[in-house]
Amino acid sequence: MVAGIALVAAVALGLWFRSRAIATARPAPPSLEAAERLYKEAVEHGKNGRFSESLANFEKAAQSMIAVDWVYHHDYSSTLNNVTMQVDSVHGIPVPAIRTSIQRVRLVRRSLEEMNLAQRTATTGPERSIVHRARAQTLQVWGFPWEALGDLQAAHHFDTTRHDFTRAADSYLYRMQHPVRPDSLKRGGPVRVSATGSP
Secondary structure, three states, rough: OHHHHHHHHHHHHHHHHHHHHHHHHOOOOOHHHHHHHHHHHHHHHOOOOOOOHHHHHHHHOOOOOOOOOOOOOHHHHHHHHHHOOEEEOOOOOEEOOOOOOOHHOOOHHHHHHHHHHHHOOOHHHHHHHHHHHHHHHHHHHHOOOHHHHHHHHHHHHOOOOOOOHHHHHHHHHHHOOOOOOOHHHHHOHHHHOOOOOOO
């Protein structure tokens, strides 16, 4: 009798573990062909401003993509950063697509990690220049001016033919050296701020 009960319990426990394993099993990663298709779709979603959908495709594609180049890491990084600033409409009310600041910080950290990978896999000066310019934009948005300036200057260093990058670095440095009070536009002209903080 006891042996019979133990056998039934063992069978039931085995079925429970099997059903739990089936319920928690992760779906198989996409094939390489499917991953490449997902990547192309992710890029198209990004071009159309649908960054949440773009990110979902990137995360699926990342499970199977191999031997990716700097462009892939650059695009993935851009999507991670852009989705943190995406605003959706819920019942006519604008709300961030990523609801919590903790989630946004995590995504930005991943964005910078992908940009680091892009920098490592870029092989020419112009490629490295584009990577540095993209990272500078991310750092500017998130309030790291000196780090952003360093990347802007690096972008100029790696490709001196990109005069727009040169102008961006010079303009950014000038604004840092000559800050303007936020209310200057209301007064009709720039108001320089001295070292003591007074106009």
